[in-house]
């Protein structure tokens with residue numbers, strides 16, 4: 030398998046730490062609202078990675094966090110906590126709000142046929158791990174306490190700019206906006222590990238630096254270490270995480286352990302959608318904003334959630350995906366054609382031909398998860414058998430959905446077919462034509478073969 034590693038900006042052959050096993054950490058949702066389809070595109074990409082690893086025989090240990098600690102919209106004191114804002118909006122307490130949207134997220138994951146990670150861990154249940162990590166950083170001289178927070182000192186971690194290839198001097202000068210917060214920081218990019226003296230914040234825990242709550246970045250470093258060890262194989266997330274969140278995760282993890290944090294960094298591109306201004310410009314879907322679309326909105330409009338998954342697979346995960354209702358319509362039609370494939374008339378019954386086609390399909394998906402190329406191969410062969418095997422990587426639920434086989438016809442249809450076969454045997458042509466018309470009325474295409482009547486459910 031070849032994967033594009035953000036760290037090196039090249040495709041690299043995947044070599045796991047432990048032969049046959051793949052450890053995978055993916056940044057999970059912040060649970061103060063529903064996930065929009067742009068968020069879910071990232072989870073579809075990560076699920077495709079997970080499934081492709083399994084198709085290649087790896088045992089996968091996939092860990093995903095739930096960010097249920099309230100975080101300020103900005104680190105400045107006047108910023109508002111998203112969880113507390115959401116809780117007030119819905120008349121719930123922050124804990125109820127977090128559980129409600131965690132459950133909603135799990136439902137969306139199931140509707141998109143996303144396999145459940147082996148570990149789903151809540152930040153609020155791992156605060157001790159985070160405190161221990163911050164202490165470790167303090168011992169290494171990489172953290173310092175100010176009155177509003179304990180900060181990571183980025184000037185003491187020379188590799189800080191590496192992942193995102195940041196121009197730190199440019200950033201220093203371009204700062205601004207959050208003057209109050211910056212007063213206490215030694216360097217522009219220093220970030221909070223543990224917030225203190227925030228009496229208005231509801232979720233608080235005791236810590237050596239005073240009662241407070243953890244910074245967002247520290248939760249991923251601490252939980253990744255707890256479940257996957259100090260060095261992991263693959264870390265994933267959206268491209269927006271490269272310059273801050275993942276950069277900070279690396280600084281914390283490698284600063285504390287002195288070991289590489291993750292060998293492969295994979296990042297999914299955004300979903301973009303036509304802007305509200307009626308122009309041709311596409312914009313990123315945001316958690317606040319009018320273009321907020323959820324799986325439930327798609328389902329209410331009559332779309333199969335898997336049509337959205339199919340649409341995601343038609344773009345490479347590192348390319349932006351332009352969403353429109355027209356492209357979703359086309360994906361839904363494509364999915365129907367796919368589910369109409371039957372094991373009869375499979376063009377790849379010959380084992381040698383199947384092996385060639387299989388190698389072609391495997392090469393496509395193993396080339397940095399090139400799902401669009403794999404779909405091209407599968408659609409070209411239109412082989413039931415090949416689809417069944419490679420849907421393990423694509424997750425379109427093919428094996429279950431394409432079960433409407435000719436030998437599993439509804440009873441009324443099966444008895445009409447039997448009657449028509451008897452009529453034809455008796456050369457009762459008028460009766461045979463009448464039965465044919467009734468089958469067509471029921472939505473079937475009717476044909477004749479040496480074995481008798483053949484019927485196939487009409488599409489659409």
Ligand SMILES: [Zn+2]
Nearest residue numbers: 056057249274
């Ligand atoms: Zn993270």
